[in-house]
Amino acid sequence: MSLLEVKDLSIHFGGVKAVQNVSFNIDAGIVYSVIGPNGAGKTTLFNLITGVYKPTAGEIRLDGELIQGKSPNELAERGVARTFQNLQICMNMSALENVMVGAHLRLDRNVFKAAMRWPSMRRRDNELREEAAELMKFVGLEQYIHARSDAMSYGVLKRLEIARALAMKPRVIFLDEPAAGLNPKETIEIDRLVRKLADSGITVVLVEHDMKMVMNLSDRILVLDYGKKLTEGTCAEVRKNPDVIAAYLGAHA
Amino acid sequence: MLSQFLQFLFSGITVGATYALAALGFTLIYNASNVINFAQGEFIMLGGMLAVFFAQMGFPLPIVLFLAIVIPALVGIFMEKVAIEPVKGADTVSLIIITIGASLVIRGLIQVWLGKGTFSLPAFSGDEPIHILGATLLPQSLWVLAVTALLVVSLWYFFSKTLTGKAMLATSFNRTAAELVGINTNFVLFLSFAMSAGLGAVGGILVTPITMTSYDVGIMLGLKGFVAAVVGGLGNGLGAVLGGLLVGVLEAMGAGYISSAYKDAMPFVLILFILFFMPRGLFGGKSTDRV
Amino acid sequence: MHKNAYIGLGLVIAVLLVLPFVLPNSYYMDLAIRMAINAIIVIGLNLLIGFAGQISLGHAGFLGIGAYASAVLPTHFGFHPLLAMAAGAAATAVIAGVVAKPIFKLKGNYLAMATLGLGIIINIALRNEAQWTGGPDGMAVPAFALFGIELSSDKQWYWVVAALLVISVWASLNIIDSPFGRALRALHGSEVASQVVGVNIVRYKVSIFVLSAVFASIMGSITAHYIGFVTPNFADFFHSIELVTMVVVGGMASVFGSIVGAVLLTALPQALATFEGWETVVFGSVLMLCMIFLPKGLVPTLASKFGKGD
Numbered sequence: 001m002s003l004l005e006v007k008d009l010s011i012h013f014g015g016v017k018a019v020q021n022v023s024f025n026i027d028a029g030i031v032y033s034v035i036g037p038n039g040a041g042k043t044t045l046f047n048l049i050t051g052v053y054k055p056t057a058g059e060i061r062l063d064g065e066l067i068q069g070k071s072p073n074e075l076a077e078r079g080v081a082r083t084f085q086n087l088q089i090c091m092n093m094s095a096l097e098n099v100m101v102g103a104h105l106r107l108d109r110n111v112f113k114a115a116m117r118w119p120s121m122r123r124r125d126n127e128l129r130e131e132a133a134e135l136m137k138f139v140g141l142e143q144y145i146h147a148r149s150d151a152m153s154y155g156v157l158k159r160l161e162i163a164r165a166l167a168m169k170p171r172v173i174f175l176d177e178p179a180a181g182l183n184p185k186e187t188i189e190i191d192r193l194v195r196k197l198a199d200s201g202i203t204v205v206l207v208e209h210d211m212k213m214v215m216n217l218s219d220r221i222l223v224l225d226y227g228k229k230l231t232e233g234t235c236a237e238v239r240k241n242p243d244v245i246a247a248y249l250g251a252h253a
Numbered sequence: 254m255l256s257q258f259l260q261f262l263f264s265g266i267t268v269g270a271t272y273a274l275a276a277l278g279f280t281l282i283y284n285a286s287n288v289i290n291f292a293q294g295e296f297i298m299l300g301g302m303l304a305v306f307f308a309q310m311g312f313p314l315p316i317v318l319f320l321a322i323v324i325p326a327l328v329g330i331f332m333e334k335v336a337i338e339p340v341k342g343a344d345t346v347s348l349i350i351i352t353i354g355a356s357l358v359i360r361g362l363i364q365v366w367l368g369k370g371t372f373s374l375p376a377f378s379g380d381e382p383i384h385i386l387g388a389t390l391l392p393q394s395l396w397v398l399a400v401t402a403l404l405v406v407s408l409w410y411f412f413s414k415t416l417t418g419k420a421m422l423a424t425s426f427n428r429t430a431a432e433l434v435g436i437n438t439n440f441v442l443f444l445s446f447a448m449s450a451g452l453g454a455v456g457g458i459l460v461t462p463i464t465m466t467s468y469d470v471g472i473m474l475g476l477k478g479f480v481a482a483v484v485g486g487l488g489n490g491l492g493a494v495l496g497g498l499l500v501g502v503l504e505a506m507g508a509g510y511i512s513s514a515y516k517d518a519m520p521f522v523l524i525l526f527i528l529f530f531m532p533r534g535l536f537g538g539k540s541t542d543r544v
Numbered sequence: 545m546h547k548n549a550y551i552g553l554g555l556v557i558a559v560l561l562v563l564p565f566v567l568p569n570s571y572y573m574d575l576a577i578r579m580a581i582n583a584i585i586v587i588g589l590n591l592l593i594g595f596a597g598q599i600s601l602g603h604a605g606f607l608g609i610g611a612y613a614s615a616v617l618p619t620h621f622g623f624h625p626l627l628a629m630a631a632g633a634a635a636t637a638v639i640a641g642v643v644a645k646p647i648f649k650l651k652g653n654y655l656a657m658a659t660l661g662l663g664i665i666i667n668i669a670l671r672n673e674a675q676w677t678g679g680p681d682g683m684a685v686p687a688f689a690l691f692g693i694e695l696s697s698d699k700q701w702y703w704v705v706a707a708l709l710v711i712s713v714w715a716s717l718n719i720i721d722s723p724f725g726r727a728l729r730a731l732h733g734s735e736v737a738s739q740v741v742g743v744n745i746v747r748y749k750v751s752i753f754v755l756s757a758v759f760a761s762i763m764g765s766i767t768a769h770y771i772g773f774v775t776p777n778f779a780d781f782f783h784s785i786e787l788v789t790m791v792v793v794g795g796m797a798s799v800f801g802s803i804v805g806a807v808l809l810t811a812l813p814q815a816l817a818t819f820e821g822w823e824t825v826v827f828g829s830v831l832m833l834c835m836i837f838l839p840k841g842l843v844p845t846l847a848s849k850f851g852k853g854d
Contacts, residue, residue, distance in 0.1 A: 050740065076742035088740075090733025092797070093726070101730045105742035107723040111755065114722030115715035121722060168741060289656070339836045346599045349656055350792060351835045353601075353785055357828025364821035472781065476660065483657060514672040521661035528658050529646045 001064055003028040003172060003203055004049070009058030009068070011048060018044045020227045021058070026205060026220075028171070031198045033206040033214045036224035037247060042207045043085060045224065046176050049205075050082045051075045062172075077105060079171035083161040085180055085207075091150045095141070095160055098149050099132040102167025135163040139193055155186040159193065172203040179210045191216065215239070223247070256387025261509040262502060263385075267394040267463065269501020270401040271297065274456035275478020276485060276493035277408065278449030284425030284488055285445035288337060288348045292356035293453055294475015299325040300454025301466030302363055305372040322454045328359065329450030330443050337442075356471065364468040376462040397459045404452065405494055412490070421445065425488070453478075473517060477504075480520040484527050486534030496535065548847075549717045552800045556713055560706040564699065573698045575814065580705045581767055583806035584712045586790045587799055588759030591716060593788070594796030595725070596752045597732030599656045602663020603787050606757040608670055608779025609636045610764030615685040615774050616676050625688045629765040636761035640754045648749040655753075663784050671776040682775030685768040701770050708766070709803075712759075716799045728752055729797075789827060793834050795841025804843050 002025035009022045019041045026032045034042050047053045049060055051072040060068040062078055081102075090098055107128070113121050133145050139159040144152060152160065158178060165173050178194065179187045191213050198204050198217065208214050214221065214235075221238045223230040225247045231238060238244055275293055282290045304321035312320070336355050340347060377396050382389040412418035424431040424441045432438050457466065457474075464470075481500040485492025500520050508516035527534060560580075567573050585607065592598050613632025617623035623631065639662070647658045670677050677683060688695045695701055719725045730738040731748055739745055768774045777783070786809060794805020809830075816823040838845050 052736075072736075072739040073742045073744050076740055082740055084736070088734040088737035090730045090737055092733040093729055097726055097729075101726045101738070101743075102741050104723060104727055104730075104738075109723045109727065111719060111722075111724045111751065114719045114724050117714075117718045125722065164737075164741065336832050336836070340839070343835070343839070346593070346597075346656070347835050347839065349599070349601075350788060351832055353788075354828045354831030354835065357785070357824050357831065359828075361821050361824030361826075361828060364824060369821075476664070476781075479657070480661070515668060518665045518668040521664045524657055524661045525643065525665075528650070528654050528661075532650045532654060 002026055003063060004205075005059075005061040006049070007059045007061075009045070009048060009055050009060065011044060011053055011055045011057075018227050019048065019055075022224070022227075022229045023058075024222050024229065024232055026172075026203065028203050029201055030219040031194070031204045031206065031217050032220050032222070033208060033218040034222045034224060035208065035211075035214055036230070039226075040224040041227040042224055043176055044227075046082065046174055046205075046207060050080060050174055076168060079168070080174070081165035081168045081170035081172070082174035083158070083165055083176055083178060085177040087154070087157055087161060089149050089157050089160065093149060095144050095147045095149045095152060096129065096132050096136070098160055099135055099163045099167050100128050102164035103128055103131070103169075106169065132163070132167060135166050136160075138166070138196070139163045140189060155182050158182065158186075158190070162193065162197075166197075166202075170202065172205060173197065174205045174207075176207050177209065178206070179208060179213055187213070257509070259386055259388035261505040263388060263390045263394060265502035265505030266498055267391075267397050267501070268460065268505070269481075269498040270397045271456040271460045271474065271497070272478050272481040272500050273494045273497025274401060274404065274452045275474060276481035276497045277405070277490060278453045279479055279482040280488060280490055280493040281421075281445045281449040281452075283482070285421060285442050286337065287345075288352065289345070289479070290446075290449070291349060291352040291475065291479070292332060292359060293449065293478055294471035294473070295356045295359040296325045296329060296450040296453030296471075297457035297474045297478075298363065298466065298468065298471030299328065299359065299450075300457030301374070301461040301470065302367055302372070302457075302468065303454075304374055304458045304461065305466060306367060308374060318458065321458055322451050325454035326447040326451040329446040333442055333446040337446075338439075356475070360468060360471060367468060369468060371465050371467040372461075373465045374458070374461045391463060393459075393462045397463070400455065400459055404455065408490065417444070477520045480524040483524055484534055486536035489534070489536040492534055492536035499535075546721075549721075549799075553710070553713055553717065556800075556803065557710055560710065563706075564702055570698050573702060575811070577698070577702055577705050577770065579807045579810045580702075580709045581763060581770070582787075582790065582810050583803045584705075584709055585760055585763045586787060586794065586802040586806045587712050587716050588756040588763075589787055590791045590794075590796065590799070590802045591719070591728075591759075592752050592756040593791050594798065594801075595720060595732065596728045596749065598749060598753065599788075600659040600753070600756070600784070601656055601788065602659040602661070602666070602781075602784050603757070603760050604779045604781070604783035605663035605666035606636050606640065606760035607764035607767070607783070608666055608776070609639070610761030611685075611768035611774045611778055612670055612677055612764075613761075614765040614768045615678075615683050618686045619683065620676060625686065625765075625769065626690065629762060632765055633758050633761045636757050637754050640757035641750060644750045644753045645746070648746045648753075660781075663779070664781060667776055667779045667781070670779055677776070680776060682773055684773055685771070687772070688766075688769035695769065705766070705770075713799055713803070720799070732797075785831075786827070789831050789834075791841075793830060793838075793841060795843035795845070798841060798843045798847075801841050801843030805841070808842075 004026040007023050009019055011019045022045065034045060036042055048055050051070050051074065054069045058068065059066060067075060107124060108121055136142060136145050139162050141156060141159055144156060178190050182190060187210065194204060194217055218235055220234060222232045223238060223244050230243055230247060231241050275297055278293045279290060282288055300321050303324055304317055307317040307320050332355050336351050340351060376393040378392045382391055412422055420436045421441050423436060424438050428438055477500060481496035482493050484500060485496025500523060503523060504516060504519040507519040563576055567576060589603055592600055610632040613635065614625060614628045617628035617631055618625055643658055643662055647654050671680050695704060727738060727743045727748055731743060731745060735745055790805035790809045791802065793809060795801025813823055816826060
């Protein structure tokens with residue numbers, strides 16, 4: 001059984017059929033990319049799977065359990081993590097705290113114990129601080145461990161979001177255009193980071209426009225166009241598919 | 254039985270018209286700037302209090318009316334310039350707090366200048382009550398309803414037939430797009446504050462002969478007008494008017510049939526009710542955070 | 545806790561220890577006690593407004609519930625003051641929870657309207673139910689007694705309130721730097737982000753709202769016992785706004801800012817007592833000027849100017 005099974009997933013916004021009858025499976029531990037021209041419905045698909053939207057039809061199964069329509073925090077409880085194309089960083093907290101909050105579900109969150117400075121909670125918090133610092137090193141942000149998040153640049157914050165997602169110790173991580181808005185040097189760093197993620201055994205699902213990155217990293221690729229599934233397969237298969245070429249380059253390529 | 258019902262209905266619609274004007278004021282400003290203007294009630298108070306002041310100074314009626322409407326409008330513009338513009342784009346909570354501050358300043362200044370007394374104006378066409386089916390209707394109530402209806406129709410005409418009105422509507426739907434097509438959104442903002450203050454002031458003047466006025470009538474009137482705007486659906490003009498009338502009538506009915514001591518609480522019970530069951534209001538207005 | 549927080553706490557304790565010996569007379573003692581009481585209320589309110597990014601325009605209503613519970617229950621029903629305080633807090637928790645849950649499920653900031661409505665309804669109810677509450681004229685509150693010792697002198701009250709203030713500061717600083725506190729601040733920073741890491745938005749918003757309401761209720765009870773008398777004005781809209789002003793001026797999301805805001809704005813009405821009407825103007829101006837020029841409030845603005853970063 002695959003980790004993630006999507007069957008006939010659809011969502012309509014009024015008259016707009018943003019995603020239509022999309023089906024695919026993702027096995028655990030692979031890097032799975034979703035590509036397609038702008039407006040193909042990639043981010044919408046992400047939002048459907050990670051609970052931001054409720055589908056109008058179809059099923060999503062995580063490890064056999066139906067999860068479509070569940071809220072984002074319920075999905076977080078099931079080991080689903082995600083990052084955002086346009087960043088969702090808590091600018092009112094420090095960089096380290098942003099990462100620490102990723103571990104939310106793994107901690108004792110009792111407010112009364114917190115008020116009394118319960119020793120076990122303090123100890124856990126100190127451990128978490130170290131863990132978060134390690135994660136920041138893992139994503140290459142060692143120099144920002146003591147920084148405030150509102151003092152960090154866009155490219156750096158994209159990696160911070162990944163650190164936060166990793167703090168959840170997730171089973172699967174959804175990266176929404178991690179390379180968007182980055183310069184070539186930053187893109188290489190993200191590429192390396194995603195590779196590191198994949199090597200660590202987490203299932204990585206990627207939406208990306210950068211074809212080089214996609215072809216380098218992916219085990220399988222899903223191609224969307226106008227909300228529908230165009231094709232799905234290995235890099236080699238997708239690269240040679242005439243429909244894919246036509247969708248990207250126009251029918252008379 | 255019937256006469257009692259009608260009595261409550263008449264007084265409810267009368268005060269409801271004032272709430273309607275206040276609610277329209279809220280709606281205008283909310284649509285133009287996403288600000289919930291807690292100082293709206295003070296514009297109503299200004300209308301009444303200034304009318305009393307100028308009338309007592311012996312000015313002829315047209316001058317009194319003119320000043321009592323224009324001065325609040327100017328105060329509205331001043332408030333926009335001084336309090337709202339500097340913090341353009343601040344979050345909802347901050348804007349609410351600023352307008353509360355402005356309302357305190359306006360109210361305090363009037364308290365210092367004109368004192369804490371209660372004042373009245375002579376009714377426009379006499380005090381002789383009209384008898385309908387056993388209930389009495391004050392002629393002033395007819396004035397309130399007639400002028401309010403006239404204003405509502407004028408506003409409808411303004412927004413649907415004139416260019417300026419349409420520009421204001423465009424700004425309320427999408428400010429950036431409106432700017433891009435050359436609409437001067439700052440002017441729209443001024444206009445919305447001026448109009449909303451003017452509307453409130455008219456309401457205040459009209460209702461003073463019936464309910465009297467003093468430096469602190471603005472609080473409750475404004476808050477109830479706000480309730481009316483939410484009941485009708487925040488951002489919806491027709492909703493504001495109907496919401497105002499509904500709040501006024503429910504308040505009068507509640508005071509009459511249930512408990513007059515809790516008269517002032519009725520609109521607020523209503524708003525909790527609406528928020529629990531129909532948060533978009535009767536006509537499905539927008540939520541206060543444009544997501 | 546940050547090193548700076550420890551310093552701040554130490555400062556507060558030091559000031560509180562020294563104050564009774566430098567204050568010239570009982571007028572100033574009374575003022576200090578009122579400032580401390582307000583500071584505690586504002587710390588609780590600030591957790592809601594500053595840290596969690598929510599709003600309450602009717603918080604004085606919760607003060608009123610606590611205050612009147614402590615007046616009515618012992619007087620008419622023979623409750624022990626401590627039990628009355630607990631009953632007031634329980635009633636507040638229920639009311640706050642019942643109102644908050646449906647409101648927070650909605651998208652958008654409806655809390656302002658709901659808390660406004662709630663506060664006014666409570667005020668009117670207190671004003672109307674004269675047979676229980678004494679109506680607009682208010683009623684006397686029996687003295688607070690614990691283990692047979694009655695709290696009556698200024699000095700006794702001072703130490704009680706000072707101790708409560710220190711505990712509140714310490715507890716709040718702890719909460720902020722805990723998983724619960726971080727979830728709350730994340731919620732304020734980005735609701736979406738907090739959701740995807742597993743924060744149940746509605747549950748947290750309701751929790752912090754109820755918590756800060758109960759804080760207020762307990763302090764309402766304390767105030768009632770201290771002053772010995774309670775009137776419905778205690779629970780009116782203007783008082784709610786005063787409290788919000790203290791949060792805003794002192795500093796949203798700042799525990800020490802809450803103290804500063806409370807101190808300044810408790811002293812202000814006293815200073816303006818002879819200038820009727822001007823009090824309103826000054827309060828309003830302070831609110832506006834603060835939101836325009838010092839939107840973060842006094843303490844955070846000063847702190848960042850001196851590079852403390854907290």
